[in-house]
Amino acid sequence: MSLSTMLTSMGAGMLRSCLIFFLTLLFSLPLGMGVMFLRRSRIAVVQWITKIYIAIMRGTPLMLQLLMWYFGPYYIFGWSIRGYRFTAIILGFSMNYAAYFAEIYRGGIEAIPKGQYEAAEVLGYSKVQTFFKIILPQVIKTILPSITNEIITLVKDTSLAFTLAYNEMFSLAKQIAASQTSFMPFIIAGIFYFIANYVVAFVMERIEKAMNYYN
Amino acid sequence: MILQMSGIQKSFGELEVLKDISLHVDAGEVVSIIGPSGSGKSTLLRCATFLERIDAGEIRYMDKAAVTTDGNGTAEYVHHRELNEIKRYFGLVFQQFNLFPHYSVLKNVMDAPIHVQKRSKEEVREEAMELLRKMDLENRADAYPCQLSGGQQQRVAIARALALKPSILFFDEPTSALDPELTGEVLKVIRQLAEEKMTMVVVTHEMPFARAVSNRVIFMDKGVIVEQGHPEAVFGDPQQERTKQFLRNYQR
Numbered sequence: 006m007s008l009s010t011m012l013t014s015m016g017a018g019m020l021r022s023c024l025i026f027f028l029t030l031l032f033s034l035p036l037g038m039g040v041m042f043l044r045r046s047r048i049a050v051v052q053w054i055t056k057i058y059i060a061i062m063r064g065t066p067l068m069l070q071l072l073m074w075y076f077g078p079y080y081i082f083g084w085s086i087r088g089y090r091f092t093a094i095i096l097g098f099s100m101n102y103a104a105y106f107a108e109i110y111r112g113g114i115e116a117i118p119k120g121q122y123e124a125a126e127v128l129g130y131s132k133v134q135t136f137f138k139i140i141l142p143q144v145i146k147t148i149l150p151s152i153t154n155e156i157i158t159l160v161k162d163t164s165l166a167f168t169l170a171y172n173e174m175f176s177l178a179k180q181i182a183a184s185q186t187s188f189m190p191f192i193i194a195g196i197f198y199f200i201a202n203y204v205v206a207f208v209m210e211r212i213e214k215a216m217n218y219y220n
Numbered sequence: 221m222i223l224q225m226s227g228i229q230k231s232f233g234e235l236e237v238l239k240d241i242s243l244h245v246d247a248g249e250v251v252s253i254i255g256p257s258g259s260g261k262s263t264l265l266r267c268a269t270f271l272e273r274i275d276a277g278e279i280r281y282m283d284k285a286a287v288t289t290d291g292n293g294t295a296e297y298v299h300h301r302e303l304n305e306i307k308r309y310f311g312l313v314f315q316q317f318n319l320f321p322h323y324s325v326l327k328n329v330m331d332a333p334i335h336v337q338k339r340s341k342e343e344v345r346e347e348a349m350e351l352l353r354k355m356d357l358e359n360r361a362d363a364y365p366c367q368l369s370g371g372q373q374q375r376v377a378i379a380r381a382l383a384l385k386p387s388i389l390f391f392d393e394p395t396s397a398l399d400p401e402l403t404g405e406v407l408k409v410i411r412q413l414a415e416e417k418m419t420m421v422v423v424t425h426e427m428p429f430a431r432a433v434s435n436r437v438i439f440m441d442k443g444v445i446v447e448q449g450h451p452e453a454v455f456g457d458p459q460q461e462r463t464k465q466f467l468r469n470y471q472r
Contacts, residue, residue, distance in 0.1 A: 123271055124318035128384065129307050129336040138335070142322045219321050220366040 006185050014181060015190065018174030019197060025094060025163045025173060026201075030156065032099035037106025041114070044107055055107075062104030068168050071097040075169050094166050102159060109151045113144035146216045153209040160201045164194075221282070222247050222309070222388045222419050223268065227289070228277035230260075230267055237263045238274075239443040245388060248417040252430035252451070255440035256466060261423045264440070265392050268421070269312045270303065281309040282387065308337075311381030315393040317373045319365040319380070325352065326361040329379045337384065344383070351379040355409060371402030375409055382413075389413070391422040407433075427470050431455045439463045 043055040062070070075093035078084040117140055125135040164175035174197060178190035223245040230238040237260045245251055253261045266272040268279065270286070274295045279287040286306045287295050297303060319328050329348040333339050352358045355375040365373050374394055381389055391410065395403040407429050413420065414433050424430055430437055431451045438448040439460075447454060447463045458464045 118316075118318075120314060120316050120318035121320070124314065124320070126271065127269055127307070127310075127312045128332040128380070129304060130332065134335060138331070139320055146322070219364040 006181070006187070008189065011181060011185075011187075011190060011193065015174055015177050015193060015197075018172055018177035021171065021173040022163045022166075022175070022197075023201075025098060025166055026160060028095050029098040029102055029159060029163075032095065033102035033106055036099060036103035037110055040103050040107035041110040044111055045114070059104045059108060062101050063108075067097070067101050067162060068165050070101055071165060071168050073097075074100075090169055090171060094169055094171055098159075098162070098166075102155065105155055106152070109148050109155065110144065112151070113148035114140065116147055117143055149209065149213050149216065153206065153213075156205050156209070157202050160205060161198055164198075221245075221280075222249075223421075224278070224280040225264075225268060226278045228264070228267060228279070229275045230263060230272060231275055237443050238267065241277075241440075241443070241445060243268075243421075243438070243445075245419060245421060247387075247419055249419055249436060250414045250434045251421045251436045251438060252434040253421065253423045253438045253440060254425070254427065254430055254466075255446075258442075259440040260443040261440045262392050265312070265390050265421065265423055269310060269390055270297075270307065271312075273297070281306050284309075308384065309387045311384055311386035311389045313374070313377050313381055313389065313391045313394050315396050317365070317370070317377045317397070319373055319377055321365050323364075324361070325357065325363050325365070325368070325376050328365070328376055329383045332380070333383050348379070348383055351382055352376075354412075355379050356405075369402055370398045371405045374398065374402075374406045378406075378409055378413075388419040388421065391420065391424070393423050393425065395424070395426060427455070427467070439466065441466070 040055060040059070043051050044059065046052050046055070071094065074097040075090065078086060078089070121139055121143070122135060125139045130139065163173055166173045167176040167179070170176070175194055178194040181190040182188065221244065223243070225244070226242040228238050228241040228243075229236070241260070241264060243251075243264065253264065255261050263272060267274045274287060276289050276293050276295050277287065278285065278289055284302070284306050285298065286303060287297050289295050298306070320331075323331060326345075326348055329351060330341075330344050333344040333347075334341055349358060349361065352361055355378060357372060357375055357379070360368060360372065360376075365376065368376065374397075378389075378394075394410070395406050398406065403426065407426060410420070410422065411429075411433050422430070422434070434451050436448060437451045437454040439446045439454060439458075439462075441462055447458060447460045454463065455467065458467060
């Protein structure tokens, strides 16, 4: 098998990896915000349940969580859902990353001085205005480096979708490597992840620079 | 009458910070509150501006009651929509300025009038520039707070508070976070406002300033008003032993 055939057959996998990546970000970034609000809820039960959720998401392997999302409905409830594989993958990734993002958001919010809230309150801003106009922009600036870290991890984690026999790039690389008894597919995979993360780091650095107009 | 606080009580847990304090401020008055740290003077301002909830007592602004106390002696705040209306009567300048770091100087001043009071951008911009001119900061309108000295930041904070056209302006130790060198420029601005008959309540450690600028000085200690009156009376001929002792320590 020539290099170009290898690349072409892995190409479709790369697209699937990218799809997992973008969909996970699309869902987990806002979902994490919701989880963070629940985590900071004044209602003890809500806070407590959210803490357990975060503990499970962070405390167990993502691979295991993917298996749970995919096989759980059948083994626990006896439901067999058609065409559920991709949904289970996105669910698993999004729920897991939302927990991490929630904790990053929380750290950022708790780092904002109380005086910012008090100034906004005395000036008459509503709670919603205070959050979106005053607090959130400052939070985003402080948490960007941690978010970058998490996104880079996600790029590499997409390979875990192989657990559910989804043909993303890494699964294809393994198949081709086995059938062709070649190490080349793994090298291609490595380069792919490296370049993807290089792009992520580049873009995030640009965003960080754009927010550097104040301290 | 602009502000009427009566029978204010406030505790943090076991600690009684304000014990039955009453404060009355008329239009055009400049009232200085002095006293040792922990005397409750900042808490009094924070209660007046609703940043802290009082346990008992009454707070009125102009003709509107904000807090009343029922028969059981517990404070009742009016509905928050009404409270928001009342908040328009006052402004507060903080010790730590609390400017919004991600907004330029001009946006710090303009944003609340536009987005809270829903006034037109053009009108607000003109007034904001006028205020910055008054604060001697017109050439820093596009700067960010981190690019300014503490004294400049505090003057922006004063402009930001004035932009909402409050009837009374509170200052919570406005110069305590500043180098002595920068204190003067902030006090100058407050003095200028006093000359324009702005109603103000200033919690301060700057005794000469309090003496020169205010119409009335209040000396607080341990959650009560020990003595109050004309600055010359309080500073020149204090009646209470505690006041004398405090002022002696200040003369060093």
